[in-house]
Amino acid sequence: MTTVYDAGRATTPAARGGAAPFRGSLLTRQRRRAAWLFLAPMIVVLSLVAGWPLLRTIYFSFTDATLYDLEYHEFIGLLNFYYLAIDPHWWRAVWNTVFFAVVSVSIETVLGMVIALTLNAHMPGRGLLRAAMLIPWAIPTVVSAQMWGWMYHDLYGVINEIFLFLGLIDQPRAWIADPDLSMYAVIAVDVWKTTPFMTLLILAALQLLPGEVYEAARVDGINPVKVFFKVTLPLIKPALMVAIIFRTLDALRIFDLMYVLTGNSRATASMSVYARQQLVDFQDVGYGSAASTFLFLIIAAFTVIYITVGKVNFDQGSK
Amino acid sequence: MRKIVAAAALSAALLFSGGAYSQGDPGRVGIAISCGSVGIEFQVCSTGVEAWAKATGHRVQLVSTPNDSNERLALYQQLLAAKSGDIDVFQIDVVWPGILANHLIDLREFIDPKVLEQHFEAIVTNDVVDDRLVAMPWFTDAGLFYYRNDLLEKYGRPLPTTWQEMTKTARIIQEGERAAGSDRMWGFVFQGRAFEGLTVNALEWLDSFNAGTIVDEQGEITVNNSRAADALSLAASWVNDISPQGVINYSEEEGRGVFQSGNAVFMRNWPYAWPLLNAEDSPVRGKVAVAQLPKGGPDGKHTATLGGWQLAVSKYSKHPEVAADLVRYLTSLEEQKRRAVVGGFNPTIDALYKDQEVLAANPFFGDLYEVFVNAVARPSRVTGVRYNQVSAEFWNAVHATLSGQTDAKTSLADLERTLDRVSRGGRW
Numbered sequence: 001m002t003t004v005y006d007a008g009r010a011t012t013p014a015a016r017g018g019a020a021p022f023r024g025s026l027l028t029r030q031r032r033r034a035a036w037l038f039l040a041p042m043i044v045v046l047s048l049v050a051g052w053p054l055l056r057t058i059y060f061s062f063t064d065a066t067l068y069d070l071e072y073h074e075f076i077g078l079l080n081f082y083y084l085a086i087d088p089h090w091w092r093a094v095w096n097t098v099f100f101a102v103v104s105v106s107i108e109t110v111l112g113m114v115i116a117l118t119l120n121a122h123m124p125g126r127g128l129l130r131a132a133m134l135i136p137w138a139i140p141t142v143v144s145a146q147m148w149g150w151m152y153h154d155l156y157g158v159i160n161e162i163f164l165f166l167g168l169i170d171q172p173r174a175w176i177a178d179p180d181l182s183m184y185a186v187i188a189v190d191v192w193k194t195t196p197f198m199t200l201l202i203l204a205a206l207q208l209l210p211g212e213v214y215e216a217a218r219v220d221g222i223n224p225v226k227v228f229f230k231v232t233l234p235l236i237k238p239a240l241m242v243a244i245i246f247r248t249l250d251a252l253r254i255f256d257l258m259y260v261l262t263g264n265s266r267a268t269a270s271m272s273v274y275a276r277q278q279l280v281d282f283q284d285v286g287y288g289s290a291a292s293t294f295l296f297l298i299i300a301a302f303t304v305i306y307i308t309v310g311k312v313n314f315d316q317g318s319k
Numbered sequence: 320m321r322k323i324v325a326a327a328a329l330s331a332a333l334l335f336s337g338g339a340y341s342q343g344d345p346g347r348v349g350i351a352i353s354c355g356s357v358g359i360e361f362q363v364c365s366t367g368v369e370a371w372a373k374a375t376g377h378r379v380q381l382v383s384t385p386n387d388s389n390e391r392l393a394l395y396q397q398l399l400a401a402k403s404g405d406i407d408v409f410q411i412d413v414v415w416p417g418i419l420a421n422h423l424i425d426l427r428e429f430i431d432p433k434v435l436e437q438h439f440e441a442i443v444t445n446d447v448v449d450d451r452l453v454a455m456p457w458f459t460d461a462g463l464f465y466y467r468n469d470l471l472e473k474y475g476r477p478l479p480t481t482w483q484e485m486t487k488t489a490r491i492i493q494e495g496e497r498a499a500g501s502d503r504m505w506g507f508v509f510q511g512r513a514f515e516g517l518t519v520n521a522l523e524w525l526d527s528f529n530a531g532t533i534v535d536e537q538g539e540i541t542v543n544n545s546r547a548a549d550a551l552s553l554a555a556s557w558v559n560d561i562s563p564q565g566v567i568n569y570s571e572e573e574g575r576g577v578f579q580s581g582n583a584v585f586m587r588n589w590p591y592a593w594p595l596l597n598a599e600d601s602p603v604r605g606k607v608a609v610a611q612l613p614k615g616g617p618d619g620k621h622t623a624t625l626g627g628w629q630l631a632v633s634k635y636s637k638h639p640e641v642a643a644d645l646v647r648y649l650t651s652l653e654e655q656k657r658r659a660v661v662g663g664f665n666p667t668i669d670a671l672y673k674d675q676e677v678l679a680a681n682p683f684f685g686d687l688y689e690v691f692v693n694a695v696a697r698p699s700r701v702t703g704v705r706y707n708q709v710s711a712e713f714w715n716a717v718h719a720t721l722s723g724q725t726d727a728k729t730s731l732a733d734l735e736r737t738l739d740r741v742s743r744g745g746r747w
Contacts, residue, residue, distance in 0.1 A: 067400045068421055068704050154565030155503060155577060177511075177568035179722050262568070265513045266715055267722075280393040282708045283418065 060289035067283035080290035101251035112198025145260035179267035205239035414699035420448035429643035456667035460626030506561030528615030543735035551727035625694035
């Protein structure tokens, strides 16, 4: 499964269009050679740990290989993809993943923005807050998912205790068992975990903004809301786009969160969970690889969009 | 990449596992075994393994594996598909021989046929694939019905013999206890999470209603029948009535947590829970008893799903004969007896169910002998390599009914269609 994961990240600077092929001075050429020399180890390592498994996965997706015996498999063309296309559970998984990605990234962006703006204001204890915020981001997802699993527990969970105490619910709820609630429970954990990441990226962008602009705005007596939409937002937009796209790529290949919280339950299964189940539980390497390949294509498409859109953003700034 | 991950996980497991090392002389070899992963299961296995190591002079390493059986199978399959000899002896579930047979050696030449005859025939048959003995029975398991006899007494209720009666009794006691101040009291907990354990539970409901075993011996898909629908409808009615809604996300341990803390009247669980419920620090110690699972109505029958674990030797082991000797030792009568006395593991050897020491440690072994012998097998033999898929489709269908998304009839009709597709028209 992991074969697919970091494919989105494997965009080397070379993919950004190398330097124009002009015959420079001897020094320039030497420098270029040296640069390639320095890059070589990374390229070799990447092709070994990311490229090879990826190609193997794509190859398997056209075969009927099983874990029962990997040696003997036959080429079956696009049959796996055909079966994938007619499987309602797969489309359910696609929908789950998209829904999860859109909702969680939107909430994280808004929350991250609010927190970053707050931290950007000069207030006491800012450094401490910034460090404390990183804790959810620092805990491995598997651990935090398990932790939240206990917190969500219908009988002993602290979440029910708090909500009952506050009078938000009248009886304990089974947050991760109830199919109507479980997706939102998963999204809540993701928001808790990755909002700090958003916050930090936005905060970094905010800290770089020139102070004079704000001075001028204050002198002119423009109201803060207008300043935010007319000045702050356009200026941090490039950084914000990077953050959103990174998070979206992450969210599209989400696996551990759902798997730990709700297992293979179809109410929350993401594309990665589906692919893993076919590959590992059902030993169907061919079919599972087809699902993985499909997921890879989606992420690759996103990456291409990111590179093209990202370029526009970085080079010309916003419109 | 998957192999790398598996290998990394395994190396970590090897690094941190409490390997039993005895300084063997040269010519002695090292064997790695995976048996159990946590708590008493791991301890009891490790004691047995150390005894063998001392007797033979070989070195043995215990590899800790995931506790969840689906996860464990995934790890095993990755290792075996990569032809890795890192683990020599595997502890495999009763439904895995068909899935893993290809990677396991035939144990017939290492096991005395007379010894084989001592074991339960049904389990031995289960472990023979294409006329090869790919695994040795180690301990057996069957679903049991745990109940709070103090509460039954308090409310003057007899032990329920049918599921319908159980539902009524559970409701009476639950309401009574809540009125008396235990507002967390529930009637019945079981394994309702979407995993193999739900297949086990639901098969017990079906079979107790005489509704067959999903797929029959001939490979015919029999699951879509009215008795099965009745069984599932009854089970679905428990959720939010006598069972907490969270039960549809419980595996064995979550349910035991509720029962052991005194918050449930009835529980369906494996025998492993017995010593834990009666441990020194257990709040329900001495208030618990065990019986066969209820029947599906007056015309139904008492039944239990066959579980249990076997030991198998990997084809890729560097020392298959030494590994097989370890398997022979661990599955022997003496060792099974020790494990039954110390850990409450059900032997797979008939004679031990009449053994005084074993019965003293596990009083219900004698009364429930029939349950263990007549347990109903999951359809893993007939469905072979596709068993996991069949099971997953089944537990998902049951789960959809329990969580109230679809009614039992619709679920079963859908399941029949899906299984027909999975089996390519019943040809498996």
